[in-house]
Amino acid sequence: MFHQPTVLDSYNVYDADQPLRHWVKTFQGNYLSPSLSEFGQRVSSGPVEAGFAANKYKSKFKSYSI
Structure with a gap:
């Protein structure tokens, strides 16, 4: 893709x-x-790594219905 x-x-x-x-x-x-x-280098590296970690571990839906 372009x-x-x-x-x-x-x-x-x-x-x-x-x-x-x-x-x-x-x-x-x-x-x-x-x-x-x-x-600028220090600030940019942390959020990018945190974003990759967040995408690696997907959230799981938990229903609170009884």
């Missing part, structure tokens, strides 16, 4: 956010880019 999104395994939310990088540069925040990139 409409599938790319895999987010090594996704970095800061590096992928072009408008954010632009405004950081515009307001002389270039010195923060390395730490923002590190934070």
